[in-house]
Amino acid sequence: MRSAYTEVLRVAVPLMISTGMFSLVLFADRTLLFQHEPAEMGAAMAAGNLFWVSICVFVGIASMTGAIASQYVGAEQRDRIGGMLWQSVWFSLATMPLFLLAGYYAEPLFRWTDQAPSLIPAETIYFQILMWGGAGEVLQTALSGFFSGTHRTRTIAVVSIISGLVNLVLDCVLIFGLDPAWWGGEGPRVWELGIAGAGIASVISFWFKAVCYGVILLRPQFRSTYGIARGLGLDRRMMARLIYFGFPAGLMYATEAGAFTVIVLMIGRLGDVPLQATTMAINFNMIAFIPLVGLSIAVSVLVGNHLVGSGPARAVRCVWAALTIAWAYSAAWALIYWFGAETMISLYSINPAATTIPHDAKLALQTAQGLLGFVAIYVLLDATQLILAGALRGAGDTWFVLLAGLCVSVITLTIGFAWEPAWQPALWGENASTGAAEFGSMSASVSAVLYWWWKVITAFVVLLAAAMTARYLQGSWKKMRMV
Known part of the structure; x- marks a missing residue:
C-alpha cells in the first residue's frame, strides 16, 4: 500500500499545485474586486459560474485526452497519443464561434434570470470578456492532458504557477489601474477597469497557458516518440472516441455546474449582500476543493493506466x-471552516478601515461566517465524490457519472424550488421596538431563503457522494477499457 501512496503523490502533487494555484488566483481575483467595489465580487461570481457552464461540456471532452493517453501508455501504444492530441486541438479551436455567440446574448440571459438590476451591467461585461478566452481554456485543458496522461505533471505545475503569477499581476494593474503619482506625474489613474480588467487578465492567462504547452510540445523528443508530427490530420475514428467518452464527462460538469449556477442565480435575486456573502464562502471552499481536482485527475490517469x-x-x-489523502486534507479544512470562520472572513477587510466599509459590505462579511458552517459539513463528502468520480472516468464509466450527476441535480433543484420559503425584497431587518430598518442584520425572509439554498447545496453534495460510492463499490468499472 505504501507504493500506492508514493505513486499517487508523485503524479498528484504537481497537479494539486497546479489546480491550487488556480484556486488562489480565483480567490485573489474576487478579493481584489471586493476591495475595488464590493458589488463587483458578487457579479464576478454569478457571471463566472455562467461562463463555466457555457464551456464545461467542451472542457470535459478535451479533458479526456489525459485519460485516453494514459491507457495508450499502459497498452504500450505511445505513438498513437499524438493523433489523439491533435483531434482535441481541432475540437478546441472549433468552439470559438460558439462561445462568442453566447457572449452576445449575455445581457438578455441575466435579465431573464431576474438578477438584481444593479448587478446586470457588471455581470454582462465580465461574461462577454471571459468568452473570448473560452476556446483558450478548452485548448489548454486538451494540451495539458498530454502531460498528465504521460505522467509529466511537473510541467503542468510550472506552467500553471507562471500563468497564475501573470494573472495576479494583470489583476492588480487592470482592476485598480496605475497612478501617475507613482512616477511623478499628475492626473487620474489609468487602466482602472475594475471587473472588466479582471476578465481581461483571465483571458490572457487562459491563452498564455495554451501557448506555453504548445511551445513545449514542439520539442523533438515529443514529436518522434508520441507521433505528434504524424498525427496532424483529422482522424474521424479518434475524434469519435474522444467525443464518445468525453461528452458524458463534459455533460456531467455541465449538470453539476448548471445546478450550482442556478442556485447562485436564485441567491442573486435576493440582492448584492446575499450574493457577496455566498461568494466569500465559496471562495474559501474553492481553496480546499480545487486542489482536490488535481488529485482526481491523477486518479483518472492512474486508474486508466493500471486497468x-x-x-x-x-x-x-x-x-x-487517494481517498485517504483527500479525507485527511479535507478534514483539516473542515476544522478551519468550523473554528476559524471569523478569522478567514476578516481577510476580506484587511485593507479598508472598518469605518470605511459600507453597511451592506459589513453585513456580507457577517453572513459569510455563518455560511462557512455549511462548507465544514459537506467538505469531506465533496472530496469523496470527486475522487471516486475521477476513478470512474479513468476507467471509461463516464455515462454513469453523467446520469448520476443529472439525477442528483434534478432532484435537489426540484426540492429547492418546491419548498423555497416566501420572501420579501427588503434587505435590512427591523428594530423590534421601532419598526425601523436595523443596519447590521438581514431581514428574516431574505435570511431564510439564503440559508435554504445553502441547505440545497449541502444535499446536492451528499447525494452525489452516495451515488459515486455505490457505483464504485458495485465494481463494474474494473472491466471497462477505452482503447
Missing part, C-alpha cells in the same frame, strides 16, 4: 490511497 497495464487490483489500491 490496461497491471490490472484492477493496483487501480483499487491507488483509489484508496
